Amino acid sequence: MATPTAPKLGDLERDVMDRLWGAAEPRSVRDVHAELSAERELAYTTIMTVLDRLTRKQLVSRTREGRAYLYSAVNSRAELTAEMMHDALSVDGLDRTAALVHFADRVTPEEAAALARALERVQHHDEGQPGS
Protein backbone atom coordinates (compact mmCIF):
# COMPACT_ATOMS: atom_id res chain seq x y z
CA MET A 1 0.00 0.00 0.00
CA ALA A 2 1.28 3.45 -0.88
CA THR A 3 1.46 5.93 1.95
CA PRO A 4 -0.35 9.20 1.32
CA THR A 5 2.76 11.23 2.15
CA ALA A 6 4.79 9.77 -0.71
CA PRO A 7 2.81 10.28 -3.92
CA LYS A 8 3.87 7.91 -6.67
CA LEU A 9 5.20 9.20 -9.95
CA GLY A 10 2.02 7.97 -11.61
CA ASP A 11 -0.13 10.24 -9.48
CA LEU A 12 2.14 13.17 -10.21
CA GLU A 13 1.94 12.57 -13.94
CA ARG A 14 -1.71 13.37 -13.81
CA ASP A 15 -1.17 16.54 -11.77
CA VAL A 16 1.59 17.72 -14.05
CA MET A 17 -0.59 17.13 -17.11
CA ASP A 18 -3.36 19.13 -15.46
CA ARG A 19 -0.95 22.05 -15.04
CA LEU A 20 0.21 21.87 -18.62
CA TRP A 21 -3.36 21.68 -19.91
CA GLY A 22 -4.28 24.65 -17.77
CA ALA A 23 -1.34 26.73 -18.95
CA ALA A 24 -1.64 29.03 -21.94
CA GLU A 25 2.04 28.77 -22.78
CA PRO A 26 4.79 26.14 -22.50
CA ARG A 27 6.13 25.82 -18.96
CA SER A 28 9.58 25.10 -17.61
CA VAL A 29 10.33 22.53 -14.93
CA ARG A 30 10.73 25.47 -12.53
CA ASP A 31 7.23 26.80 -13.35
CA VAL A 32 5.56 23.46 -12.85
CA HIS A 33 7.54 22.80 -9.70
CA ALA A 34 6.61 26.19 -8.26
CA GLU A 35 2.92 25.60 -8.88
CA LEU A 36 2.79 22.07 -7.54
CA SER A 37 5.01 22.60 -4.53
CA ALA A 38 2.67 25.32 -3.34
CA GLU A 39 0.33 22.49 -2.38
CA ARG A 40 2.82 19.95 -1.09
CA GLU A 41 6.49 19.25 -0.69
CA LEU A 42 8.04 18.09 -3.95
CA ALA A 43 11.61 17.86 -5.15
CA TYR A 44 12.58 19.75 -8.28
CA THR A 45 14.19 16.59 -9.66
CA THR A 46 10.94 14.68 -9.16
CA ILE A 47 9.11 17.10 -11.44
CA MET A 48 11.95 16.80 -13.92
CA THR A 49 11.63 13.00 -13.88
CA VAL A 50 7.86 13.18 -14.33
CA LEU A 51 8.15 15.57 -17.27
CA ASP A 52 10.79 13.32 -18.79
CA ARG A 53 8.51 10.29 -18.44
CA LEU A 54 5.60 12.17 -19.99
CA THR A 55 7.84 13.20 -22.87
CA ARG A 56 8.80 9.59 -23.48
CA LYS A 57 5.13 8.66 -23.45
CA GLN A 58 4.59 11.31 -26.14
CA LEU A 59 2.05 13.11 -24.02
CA VAL A 60 4.33 16.10 -23.62
CA SER A 61 6.73 17.78 -26.04
CA ARG A 62 9.64 19.98 -25.12
CA THR A 63 11.42 22.80 -26.87
CA ARG A 64 14.66 24.47 -25.98
CA GLU A 65 14.38 28.05 -24.82
CA GLY A 66 17.77 29.52 -23.97
CA ARG A 67 19.26 27.28 -21.27
CA ALA A 68 16.03 25.64 -20.14
CA TYR A 69 13.55 23.27 -21.70
CA LEU A 70 9.95 24.33 -22.03
CA TYR A 71 7.26 21.67 -21.86
CA SER A 72 3.77 21.65 -23.32
CA ALA A 73 1.02 19.06 -23.75
CA VAL A 74 1.05 17.43 -27.20
CA ASN A 75 -2.73 17.04 -27.25
CA SER A 76 -5.49 18.79 -25.40
CA ARG A 77 -7.38 16.90 -22.73
CA ALA A 78 -10.39 16.71 -25.04
CA GLU A 79 -8.32 15.19 -27.84
CA LEU A 80 -6.87 12.52 -25.58
CA THR A 81 -10.29 11.76 -24.13
CA ALA A 82 -11.65 11.32 -27.64
CA GLU A 83 -8.78 9.02 -28.55
CA MET A 84 -9.23 6.96 -25.42
CA MET A 85 -13.00 6.63 -25.82
CA HIS A 86 -12.64 5.70 -29.45
CA ASP A 87 -10.16 3.01 -28.53
CA ALA A 88 -12.26 1.74 -25.64
CA LEU A 89 -15.48 1.59 -27.63
CA SER A 90 -14.17 0.15 -30.88
CA VAL A 91 -15.36 -3.34 -30.09
CA ASP A 92 -15.19 -5.22 -33.34
CA GLY A 93 -15.32 -8.86 -32.39
CA LEU A 94 -12.64 -10.72 -34.24
CA ASP A 95 -10.41 -7.80 -35.10
CA ARG A 96 -10.38 -6.67 -31.54
CA THR A 97 -7.08 -7.67 -30.07
CA ALA A 98 -6.80 -8.80 -26.51
CA ALA A 99 -5.57 -5.33 -25.58
CA LEU A 100 -8.71 -4.35 -23.73
CA VAL A 101 -10.83 -7.05 -22.17
CA HIS A 102 -14.32 -5.65 -21.80
CA PHE A 103 -16.71 -6.70 -19.09
CA ALA A 104 -19.56 -6.95 -21.57
CA ASP A 105 -19.81 -6.22 -25.24
CA ARG A 106 -22.45 -3.84 -26.47
CA VAL A 107 -25.71 -4.90 -28.06
CA THR A 108 -28.55 -3.56 -30.17
CA PRO A 109 -31.77 -2.38 -28.47
CA GLU A 110 -33.66 -5.56 -29.43
CA GLU A 111 -30.89 -7.66 -28.01
CA ALA A 112 -30.91 -5.55 -24.87
CA ALA A 113 -34.60 -6.31 -24.41
CA ALA A 114 -33.89 -10.02 -24.78
CA LEU A 115 -31.15 -9.73 -22.18
CA ALA A 116 -33.50 -8.00 -19.75
CA ARG A 117 -35.92 -10.91 -20.09
CA ALA A 118 -33.08 -13.38 -19.49
CA LEU A 119 -32.12 -11.40 -16.40
CA GLU A 120 -35.55 -11.94 -14.90
CA ARG A 121 -35.02 -15.67 -15.17
CA VAL A 122 -31.67 -15.40 -13.37
CA GLN A 123 -33.17 -13.35 -10.58
CA HIS A 124 -36.07 -15.73 -10.29
CA HIS A 125 -33.58 -18.50 -9.70
CA ASP A 126 -31.40 -16.38 -7.47
CA GLU A 127 -34.18 -15.67 -5.02
CA GLY A 128 -34.21 -19.33 -4.10
CA GLN A 129 -30.59 -19.13 -3.00
CA PRO A 130 -29.17 -17.45 0.07
CA GLY A 131 -26.98 -14.50 -0.94
CA SER A 132 -23.24 -14.90 -0.58
Add this chain to the structure above:
Amino acid sequence: MTPLLLGLIGLLLAGPVPAVLGRSRWLLPTPRAGVVLWQSLALAAVLAIIGAGFATTVWMISNGQTGPFMVAAHVVVIGLTSIVVVRLAWASAQVALDTRARRRRHRDLVDVLGDRDGTEPGLRILAHDTPMAYCLPALGKNRVVVSAGALSCLAGPELEAVLAHEQAHVRARHDLVLEAFSALHTAFPRGVRSKEPLLQAQLMVEMLADDAARSRAGAGPLARALVALAGQSTPAGALGVAAGSVALRLERLAAPVHERRVRSAAAYMLAVAVLVLPTVFLAVPWMIDAWALLS
Protein backbone atom coordinates in the same frame (compact mmCIF):
# COMPACT_ATOMS: atom_id res chain seq x y z
CA MET B 1 -0.54 -41.40 -47.99
CA THR B 2 0.70 -40.08 -44.67
CA PRO B 3 1.34 -36.51 -45.86
CA LEU B 4 -2.11 -36.25 -47.42
CA LEU B 5 -3.80 -37.74 -44.36
CA LEU B 6 -1.95 -35.36 -42.05
CA GLY B 7 -2.84 -32.46 -44.31
CA LEU B 8 -6.46 -33.56 -44.28
CA ILE B 9 -6.48 -33.81 -40.47
CA GLY B 10 -4.92 -30.36 -40.27
CA LEU B 11 -7.59 -28.89 -42.53
CA LEU B 12 -10.39 -30.66 -40.65
CA LEU B 13 -9.09 -29.37 -37.34
CA ALA B 14 -8.73 -25.86 -38.72
CA GLY B 15 -12.17 -25.60 -40.32
CA PRO B 16 -15.05 -28.09 -39.97
CA VAL B 17 -14.26 -29.49 -36.51
CA PRO B 18 -14.21 -26.05 -34.82
CA ALA B 19 -17.34 -25.10 -36.75
CA VAL B 20 -19.24 -28.12 -35.39
CA LEU B 21 -17.84 -27.84 -31.87
CA GLY B 22 -18.52 -24.10 -31.82
CA ARG B 23 -22.17 -24.65 -32.63
CA SER B 24 -22.63 -27.29 -29.95
CA ARG B 25 -23.29 -26.15 -26.40
CA TRP B 26 -21.48 -29.11 -24.99
CA LEU B 27 -18.50 -27.18 -23.57
CA LEU B 28 -20.45 -24.25 -22.10
CA PRO B 29 -20.84 -25.68 -18.59
CA THR B 30 -17.10 -26.42 -18.34
CA PRO B 31 -15.20 -23.37 -19.58
CA ARG B 32 -11.86 -24.38 -18.11
CA ALA B 33 -11.84 -27.73 -19.87
CA GLY B 34 -13.28 -25.92 -22.87
CA VAL B 35 -10.34 -23.55 -23.19
CA VAL B 36 -7.94 -26.49 -22.92
CA LEU B 37 -9.79 -28.43 -25.61
CA TRP B 38 -9.78 -25.46 -27.96
CA GLN B 39 -6.08 -24.92 -27.35
CA SER B 40 -5.34 -28.55 -28.01
CA LEU B 41 -7.39 -28.53 -31.22
CA ALA B 42 -5.51 -25.48 -32.41
CA LEU B 43 -2.12 -26.96 -31.56
CA ALA B 44 -3.06 -30.27 -33.20
CA ALA B 45 -4.11 -28.47 -36.38
CA VAL B 46 -0.81 -26.64 -36.59
CA LEU B 47 1.22 -29.77 -35.79
CA ALA B 48 -0.68 -31.83 -38.37
CA ILE B 49 -0.09 -29.24 -41.06
CA ILE B 50 3.60 -28.90 -40.22
CA GLY B 51 3.87 -32.71 -40.10
CA ALA B 52 2.21 -32.90 -43.48
CA GLY B 53 4.79 -30.53 -44.92
CA PHE B 54 7.68 -32.60 -43.61
CA ALA B 55 6.14 -35.86 -44.77
CA THR B 56 5.47 -34.46 -48.22
CA THR B 57 9.01 -33.26 -48.61
CA VAL B 58 10.35 -36.71 -47.79
CA TRP B 59 7.82 -38.30 -50.14
CA MET B 60 8.88 -36.04 -52.99
CA ILE B 61 12.52 -36.94 -52.44
CA SER B 62 11.96 -40.68 -52.16
CA ASN B 63 9.26 -41.23 -54.84
CA GLY B 64 10.49 -40.21 -58.23
CA GLN B 65 7.77 -41.64 -60.47
CA THR B 66 4.11 -41.11 -59.60
CA GLY B 67 1.08 -39.71 -61.37
CA PRO B 68 0.67 -35.95 -61.84
CA PHE B 69 -2.36 -35.87 -59.56
CA MET B 70 -0.42 -37.16 -56.56
CA VAL B 71 2.41 -34.75 -57.25
CA ALA B 72 -0.02 -31.84 -57.49
CA ALA B 73 -1.74 -32.84 -54.24
CA HIS B 74 1.59 -32.94 -52.45
CA VAL B 75 2.63 -29.60 -53.84
CA VAL B 76 -0.58 -28.14 -52.41
CA VAL B 77 0.22 -29.65 -49.01
CA ILE B 78 3.74 -28.20 -48.98
CA GLY B 79 2.36 -24.84 -50.04
CA LEU B 80 -0.22 -24.85 -47.27
CA THR B 81 2.39 -25.81 -44.69
CA SER B 82 4.73 -23.03 -45.71
CA ILE B 83 1.92 -20.48 -45.69
CA VAL B 84 0.69 -21.51 -42.25
CA VAL B 85 4.17 -21.63 -40.70
CA VAL B 86 5.28 -18.29 -42.10
CA ARG B 87 1.98 -16.60 -41.31
CA LEU B 88 1.86 -18.04 -37.82
CA ALA B 89 5.30 -16.69 -36.98
CA TRP B 90 4.45 -13.33 -38.53
CA ALA B 91 1.01 -13.10 -36.96
CA SER B 92 2.27 -14.04 -33.48
CA ALA B 93 4.83 -11.26 -33.56
CA GLN B 94 2.38 -8.79 -35.09
CA VAL B 95 -0.44 -9.49 -32.63
CA ALA B 96 1.94 -9.39 -29.67
CA LEU B 97 3.45 -6.05 -30.72
CA ASP B 98 0.12 -4.45 -31.68
CA THR B 99 -1.57 -5.55 -28.51
CA ARG B 100 1.19 -4.28 -26.30
CA ALA B 101 1.52 -0.96 -28.09
CA ARG B 102 -2.22 -0.34 -27.99
CA ARG B 103 -2.46 -1.32 -24.36
CA ARG B 104 0.53 0.82 -23.36
CA ARG B 105 -0.89 3.90 -25.06
CA HIS B 106 -4.30 3.27 -23.57
CA ARG B 107 -2.80 2.84 -20.11
CA ASP B 108 -0.87 6.10 -20.48
CA LEU B 109 -4.09 7.89 -21.41
CA VAL B 110 -6.10 6.32 -18.61
CA ASP B 111 -3.42 7.27 -16.12
CA VAL B 112 -3.49 10.96 -16.98
CA LEU B 113 -7.24 11.20 -17.63
CA GLY B 114 -8.72 8.85 -15.04
CA ASP B 115 -9.22 9.29 -11.32
CA ARG B 116 -7.98 6.97 -8.63
CA ASP B 117 -10.46 6.14 -5.94
CA GLY B 118 -7.79 4.98 -3.55
CA THR B 119 -9.27 1.56 -2.77
CA GLU B 120 -7.62 -0.58 -5.44
CA PRO B 121 -4.18 0.40 -6.79
CA GLY B 122 -4.97 -0.36 -10.45
CA LEU B 123 -8.51 0.99 -10.52
CA ARG B 124 -9.16 4.09 -12.66
CA ILE B 125 -12.42 5.94 -12.96
CA LEU B 126 -13.18 7.83 -16.15
CA ALA B 127 -15.40 10.88 -16.06
CA HIS B 128 -17.61 9.64 -18.90
CA ASP B 129 -21.32 8.93 -19.09
CA THR B 130 -21.13 5.81 -21.26
CA PRO B 131 -21.38 2.88 -18.87
CA MET B 132 -18.38 0.63 -19.43
CA ALA B 133 -15.83 -1.47 -17.63
CA TYR B 134 -12.72 -3.15 -18.93
CA CYS B 135 -9.28 -4.19 -17.92
CA LEU B 136 -5.83 -3.63 -19.36
CA PRO B 137 -3.79 -6.64 -18.34
CA ALA B 138 -0.03 -6.33 -18.01
CA LEU B 139 2.56 -7.72 -15.68
CA GLY B 140 2.68 -5.43 -12.66
CA LYS B 141 0.86 -2.60 -14.47
CA ASN B 142 -2.73 -3.83 -14.57
CA ARG B 143 -5.52 -1.34 -14.88
CA VAL B 144 -9.17 -1.90 -14.28
CA VAL B 145 -11.13 0.94 -15.85
CA VAL B 146 -14.67 1.85 -14.90
CA SER B 147 -16.57 4.85 -16.24
CA ALA B 148 -18.59 7.22 -14.11
CA GLY B 149 -21.60 6.13 -16.15
CA ALA B 150 -21.02 2.55 -15.03
CA LEU B 151 -20.66 3.59 -11.39
CA SER B 152 -23.94 5.46 -11.49
CA CYS B 153 -25.88 2.51 -12.91
CA LEU B 154 -24.34 -0.22 -10.73
CA ALA B 155 -25.31 -0.87 -7.13
CA GLY B 156 -22.62 -1.89 -4.62
CA PRO B 157 -22.76 -5.67 -5.08
CA GLU B 158 -22.98 -5.24 -8.85
CA LEU B 159 -19.85 -3.12 -8.90
CA GLU B 160 -18.16 -5.72 -6.75
CA ALA B 161 -19.13 -8.37 -9.30
CA VAL B 162 -17.68 -6.28 -12.13
CA LEU B 163 -14.43 -5.71 -10.28
CA ALA B 164 -14.15 -9.38 -9.31
CA HIS B 165 -14.70 -10.31 -12.95
CA GLU B 166 -12.02 -7.94 -14.23
CA GLN B 167 -9.57 -8.93 -11.52
CA ALA B 168 -10.02 -12.58 -12.49
CA HIS B 169 -9.07 -11.70 -16.08
CA VAL B 170 -6.05 -9.80 -14.91
CA ARG B 171 -4.89 -12.42 -12.43
CA ALA B 172 -5.27 -15.39 -14.75
CA ARG B 173 -3.81 -13.50 -17.75
CA HIS B 174 -6.77 -14.50 -19.90
CA ASP B 175 -5.50 -11.97 -22.41
CA LEU B 176 -2.58 -14.29 -23.25
CA VAL B 177 -5.02 -17.07 -24.10
CA LEU B 178 -6.94 -14.72 -26.38
CA GLU B 179 -3.73 -13.43 -27.92
CA ALA B 180 -2.69 -16.93 -28.96
CA PHE B 181 -6.06 -17.53 -30.62
CA SER B 182 -5.90 -14.15 -32.36
CA ALA B 183 -2.49 -15.04 -33.76
CA LEU B 184 -3.75 -18.40 -34.91
CA HIS B 185 -6.78 -16.85 -36.53
CA THR B 186 -4.60 -14.38 -38.40
CA ALA B 187 -2.22 -17.16 -39.44
CA PHE B 188 -4.64 -19.46 -41.25
CA PRO B 189 -5.55 -18.27 -44.74
CA ARG B 190 -9.08 -17.09 -45.39
CA GLY B 191 -11.25 -19.96 -46.55
CA VAL B 192 -9.35 -22.53 -44.53
CA ARG B 193 -9.78 -20.94 -41.14
CA SER B 194 -12.74 -20.80 -38.85
CA LYS B 195 -13.60 -17.90 -36.57
CA GLU B 196 -14.97 -20.30 -33.98
CA PRO B 197 -11.81 -20.99 -31.93
CA LEU B 198 -11.26 -17.30 -31.23
CA LEU B 199 -14.93 -16.56 -30.50
CA GLN B 200 -15.25 -19.62 -28.31
CA ALA B 201 -12.04 -18.82 -26.44
CA GLN B 202 -13.38 -15.30 -25.80
CA LEU B 203 -16.63 -16.73 -24.48
CA MET B 204 -14.96 -19.38 -22.28
CA VAL B 205 -12.60 -16.81 -20.79
CA GLU B 206 -15.55 -14.54 -19.95
CA MET B 207 -17.31 -17.46 -18.31
CA LEU B 208 -14.24 -18.27 -16.23
CA ALA B 209 -14.14 -14.68 -15.00
CA ASP B 210 -17.91 -14.85 -14.38
CA ASP B 211 -17.40 -17.89 -12.16
CA ALA B 212 -14.90 -15.93 -10.07
CA ALA B 213 -17.28 -12.96 -9.84
CA ARG B 214 -20.22 -15.18 -9.02
CA SER B 215 -18.45 -16.82 -6.11
CA ARG B 216 -17.59 -13.41 -4.67
CA ALA B 217 -20.67 -11.31 -5.39
CA GLY B 218 -23.39 -13.83 -6.29
CA ALA B 219 -25.17 -14.66 -9.52
CA GLY B 220 -27.89 -12.01 -9.19
CA PRO B 221 -25.63 -8.95 -8.93
CA LEU B 222 -23.38 -10.27 -11.68
CA ALA B 223 -26.33 -10.83 -14.00
CA ARG B 224 -27.71 -7.36 -13.32
CA ALA B 225 -24.29 -5.83 -13.96
CA LEU B 226 -24.02 -7.72 -17.24
CA VAL B 227 -27.35 -6.43 -18.44
CA ALA B 228 -26.66 -2.91 -17.21
CA LEU B 229 -23.35 -2.69 -19.07
CA ALA B 230 -24.27 -4.67 -22.18
CA GLY B 231 -27.74 -3.19 -22.52
CA GLN B 232 -26.37 0.11 -23.76
CA SER B 233 -26.61 0.16 -27.50
CA THR B 234 -23.88 1.84 -29.49
CA PRO B 235 -24.13 3.28 -32.97
CA ALA B 236 -21.41 1.23 -34.63
CA GLY B 237 -20.45 -2.36 -34.83
CA ALA B 238 -21.44 -5.84 -35.86
CA LEU B 239 -22.46 -7.14 -32.51
CA GLY B 240 -24.66 -10.17 -33.05
CA VAL B 241 -22.05 -12.52 -31.72
CA ALA B 242 -21.35 -10.39 -28.72
CA ALA B 243 -25.02 -10.20 -27.78
CA GLY B 244 -25.19 -13.95 -28.12
CA SER B 245 -22.28 -14.32 -25.76
CA VAL B 246 -23.86 -12.10 -23.10
CA ALA B 247 -27.08 -14.11 -23.43
CA LEU B 248 -25.14 -17.36 -22.99
CA ARG B 249 -23.38 -15.97 -19.95
CA LEU B 250 -26.72 -14.95 -18.44
CA GLU B 251 -28.21 -18.33 -19.17
CA ARG B 252 -25.32 -19.92 -17.36
CA LEU B 253 -25.94 -17.72 -14.33
CA ALA B 254 -29.58 -18.81 -14.25
CA ALA B 255 -28.56 -22.42 -13.70
CA PRO B 256 -27.43 -23.55 -10.28
CA VAL B 257 -23.71 -24.19 -9.83
CA HIS B 258 -22.82 -27.81 -10.01
CA GLU B 259 -19.65 -29.40 -11.11
CA ARG B 260 -19.68 -31.31 -14.36
CA ARG B 261 -16.89 -33.70 -13.53
CA VAL B 262 -17.72 -36.25 -16.19
CA ARG B 263 -18.10 -33.71 -18.92
CA SER B 264 -14.92 -31.85 -18.13
CA ALA B 265 -13.00 -35.14 -17.81
CA ALA B 266 -14.32 -36.08 -21.25
CA ALA B 267 -13.23 -32.72 -22.66
CA TYR B 268 -9.75 -33.11 -21.17
CA MET B 269 -9.47 -36.63 -22.57
CA LEU B 270 -10.56 -35.42 -25.97
CA ALA B 271 -7.94 -32.66 -25.75
CA VAL B 272 -5.21 -35.23 -25.10
CA ALA B 273 -6.50 -37.61 -27.76
CA VAL B 274 -6.55 -34.93 -30.42
CA LEU B 275 -2.88 -34.30 -29.81
CA VAL B 276 -1.71 -37.86 -29.23
CA LEU B 277 -3.66 -39.99 -31.71
CA PRO B 278 -2.43 -38.41 -34.97
CA THR B 279 1.11 -38.56 -33.63
CA VAL B 280 0.91 -42.21 -32.65
CA PHE B 281 -0.97 -43.55 -35.64
CA LEU B 282 0.41 -41.39 -38.40
CA ALA B 283 3.53 -39.48 -37.51
CA VAL B 284 5.44 -42.22 -35.70
CA PRO B 285 4.90 -45.00 -38.29
CA TRP B 286 5.74 -42.51 -41.00
CA MET B 287 8.93 -41.47 -39.21
CA ILE B 288 9.97 -45.10 -38.97
CA ASP B 289 9.28 -45.64 -42.68
CA ALA B 290 11.03 -42.44 -43.65
CA TRP B 291 14.01 -43.39 -41.58
CA ALA B 292 14.18 -46.78 -43.30
CA LEU B 293 13.82 -45.14 -46.72
CA LEU B 294 16.44 -42.49 -46.23
CA SER B 295 19.08 -44.53 -44.43
